[in-house]
Amino acid sequence: MKKILSLTTVLAICGSFLYAQNAVDLKVQLDNASGKISPHMWGIFFEDINLGADGGIYAELVKNRSFEFDHPMMGWKRLENVPEGTFLIINDSRRKGNARSLKIHKPTDFKTGLQNEGFRGMGVKKGDGYEFSLLYRQASPGIRIKVELLNEQDQVIGTAALPLSQGANWQTGSVTFTSAETSPKGKLNIWFEGAGDVEVDMLSLFPQDTWKNRPKGLRKDMVQILADMEPDFVRFPGGCIVEGRDLATRFQWKKTVGPIEERELIINRWNTEFSHRLTPDYFQTFGLGFYEYFLLSEDIGAEPVPILNCGMACQFNTGEVVPLDELDEYIQDALDLIEFANGDIHTPWGKLRAEMGHPAPFNLKMLGVGNENWGPQYIERLAIFQKILQEKHPEIQIIASSGTDPNGERFDYLDEKLRDMKVDIIDEHYYRPPAWFLSGADRYDDYDRNGPKIFAGEYASHTTRPQGPGRSTWEAALSEAAFLTGLERNGDVVTMASYAPLFGHVDGWQWSPDLIWVDNLNVYGTPSYHVQKLYSLNKGTDIIPVKLGDQNVVGQDSLYASAVYDADTKELIVKFVNYNEQSVEANFQLDTKKKIKGNATKITLANADLNVVNSLEEPLRIKPQTEQVNYKGKAIKDTFPPYSFTVIKIPVQ
Ligand code: AHR
Numbered sequence: 186m187k188k189i190l191s192l193t194t195v196l197a198i199c200g201s202f203l204y205a206q207n208a209v210d211l212k213v214q215l216d217n218a219s220g221k222i223s224p225h226m227w228g229i230f231f232e233d234i235n236l237g238a239d240g241g242i243y244a245e246l247v248k249n250r251s252f253e254f255d256h257p258m259m260g261w262k263r264l265e266n267v268p269e270g271t272f273l274i275i276n277d278s279r280r281k282g283n284a285r286s287l288k289i290h291k292p293t294d295f296k297t298g299l300q301n302e303g304f305r306g307m308g309v310k311k312g313d314g315y316e317f318s319l320l321y322r323q324a325s326p327g328i329r330i331k332v333e334l335l336n337e338q339d340q341v342i343g344t345a346a347l348p349l350s351q352g353a354n355w356q357t358g359s360v361t362f363t364s365a366e367t368s369p370k371g372k373l374n375i376w377f378e379g380a381g382d383v384e385v386d387m388l389s390l391f392p393q394d395t396w397k398n399r400p401k402g403l404r405k406d407m408v409q410i411l412a413d414m415e416p417d418f419v420r421f422p423g424g425c426i427v428e429g430r431d432l433a434t435r436f437q438w439k440k441t442v443g444p445i446e447e448r449e450l451i452i453n454r455w456n457t458e459f460s461h462r463l464t465p466d467y468f469q470t471f472g473l474g475f476y477e478y479f480l481l482s483e484d485i486g487a488e489p490v491p492i493l494n495c496g497m498a499c500q501f502n503t504g505e506v507v508p509l510d511e512l513d514e515y516i517q518d519a520l521d522l523i524e525f526a527n528g529d530i531h532t533p534w535g536k537l538r539a540e541m542g543h544p545a546p547f548n549l550k551m552l553g554v555g556n557e558n559w560g561p562q563y564i565e566r567l568a569i570f571q572k573i574l575q576e577k578h579p580e581i582q583i584i585a586s587s588g589t590d591p592n593g594e595r596f597d598y599l600d601e602k603l604r605d606m607k608v609d610i611i612d613e614h615y616y617r618p619p620a621w622f623l624s625g626a627d628r629y630d631d632y633d634r635n636g637p638k639i640f641a642g643e644y645a646s647h648t649t650r651p652q653g654p655g656r657s658t659w660e661a662a663l664s665e666a667a668f669l670t671g672l673e674r675n676g677d678v679v680t681m682a683s684y685a686p687l688f689g690h691v692d693g694w695q696w697s698p699d700l701i702w703v704d705n706l707n708v709y710g711t712p713s714y715h716v717q718k719l720y721s722l723n724k725g726t727d728i729i730p731v732k733l734g735d736q737n738v739v740g741q742d743s744l745y746a747s748a749v750y751d752a753d754t755k756e757l758i759v760k761f762v763n764y765n766e767q768s769v770e771a772n773f774q775l776d777t778k779k780k781i782k783g784n785a786t787k788i789t790l791a792n793a794d795l796n797v798v799n800s801l802e803e804p805l806r807i808k809p810q811t812e813q814v815n816y817k818g819k820a821i822k823d824t825f826p827p828y829s830f831t832v833i834k835i836p837v838q
Contacts, residue, residue, distance in 0.1 A: 220677030240304030306370025308705025327381020441474030725749025
């Protein structure tokens with residue numbers, strides 16, 4: 186059979202001769218900065234999707250600790266056959282946000298207990314301490330608790346006893362113990378010993394080794410991998426979760442602050458969103474609530490960027506809208522949130538922040554109104570928010586949605602309206618194939634320099650290689666690296682960018698690809714993680730033009746480039762993507778009167794196979810390789826491997 190070469194193959198072969206013989210000449214106009222890089226350019230998009238919060242970064246190991254899931258005993262198993270009436274679910278509507286509790290009735294000392302399965306098991310580590318705690322009340326003494334931590338083989342690997350005191354009121358009990366083994370899928374037994382009646386609630390197990398050792402805090406490794414990105418901002422709490430399937434299940438920040446046991450749980454919208462990825466046990470307990478989101482942002486040196494519901498439920502679901510004359514409650518939520526974040530401790534919401542442990546303000550500067558909302562119904566509601574927020578809080582910048590897609594009728598309509606309204610920042614989202622990212626490297630080159638700023642609020646390249654969607658391949662990441670040169674070059678217009686979604690749990694995801702994958706004990710960054718991290722860690726302060734002839738480098742010969750100068754470290758930082766299957770020789774001619782020191786740092790992400798992924802087994806298959814290079818004078822000549830993203834840092838005097 187005759188083999189016919191496609192045009193692309195022919196071009197590729199010709200290209201390989203070209204590259205073997207001729208170097209590409211690029212000019213770096215170091216003395217001709219075209220603008221400033223925003224101080225909050227590279228950030229994080231956080232949403233409780235894929236077990237990102239409950240079952241993920243929120244380190245609680247007990248699932249359905251307060252019996253408030255739709256089915257009160259979901260996640261729980263009775264350990265022995267016991268007489269009818271031993272367990273009773275009480276629903277006491279006087280208990281704010283947490284009506285249900287479990288009553289254990291034991292007229293005699295028979296053996297009984299409960300087992301909790303955790304979120305896809307409980308990840309526990311040998312030698313680490315764990316704190317079991319609960320709320321309880323027992324009118325007369327009689328019942329004691331014994332807890333046992335089990336491994337996957339049901340062997341006991343940790344145990345503790347907890348006597349319960351007598352009292353008519355709810356009280357807290359807790360005990361700590363050590364795990365004798367590491368187990369990715371442990372379980373917890375709670376035995377009720379003795380005879381009597383006791384009511385229990387908030388049955389909880391946390392590792393003591395949390396982020397910053399905060400009791401009942403966040404999973405340390407998951408926060409650390411975020412901190413390692415040195416993000417400039419954290420956008421929270423999403424995502425569609427802001428909108429809810431209907432208005433009743435929208436995200437209401439006020440229900441996520443204050444005592445944890447009073448935070449009213451709701452179903453997570455990703456529980457039922459995808460029929461092929463149903464997750465019936467996915468609820469939002471709000472243990473990670475708005476206070477904790479603010480704290481997390483502060484901890485990792487990032488600006489908090491909350492997104493609030495604008496009076497509309499998800500338009501892919503019910504599309505419910507609140508009548509315009511009932512929007513007050515939503516606007517009040519925004520005003521109160523600003524007070525919660527920034528207000529004096531003598532204001533009601535500032536006082537709550539102080540009581541929760543943070544008298545100093547959180548220094549909120551930006552607020553999103555709506556996520557992926559569209560149509561005239563959005564514009565009408567946004568206009569009311571905008572008017573009041575601008576009157577009362579001109580210091581807060583408003584982020585407005587441009588819908589679900591980066592082009593098309595809905596986008597064009599919103600883009601025009603939002604520019605007419607002079608909103609501060611427009612939030613653009615793109616989940617697109619690699620080809621879209623590659624051809625879009627010049628997307629922002631012609632954007633209005635005087636109009637609203639752009640927040641690339643959710644981006645991810647969705648490859649179909651090799652077996653269907655969802656894989657966080659090197660192909661996806663490299664196409665993002667190419668596109669991000671365009672964001673960096675236009676850093677005077679695009680002032681914020683974040684990949685989405687952030688986390689995926691290997692046993693509990695609904696949406697893929699994701700930036701970071703976890704199981705109960707491990708965490709790793711995808712190639713896309715390393716790409717964004719390299720941008721974030723090498724952000725710079727000033728945009729430096731890079732030219733091929735007199736053009737920006739936006740895909741000619743499948744090459745992409747951008748550069749920044751960092752006034753703090755006094756470095757020129759060049760980013761270069763070679764999207765060819767051959768290596769490329771490039772000359773970067775530095776147009777500058779400044780003195781260039783030759784000793785540069787070169788960081789490369791590369792793989793000749795675009796299908797390569799990182800995984801739990803091989804978490805660093807794609808990882809940055811750093812080397813020191815000595816370039817001579819003002820001509821930086823180097824060879825860049827096939828399918829590579831390179832960052833070169835050159836000291837400038
Ligand atoms: O990132 C996953 C989802 O994608 C977000 O919740 C939503 O905003 C977008 O459609």
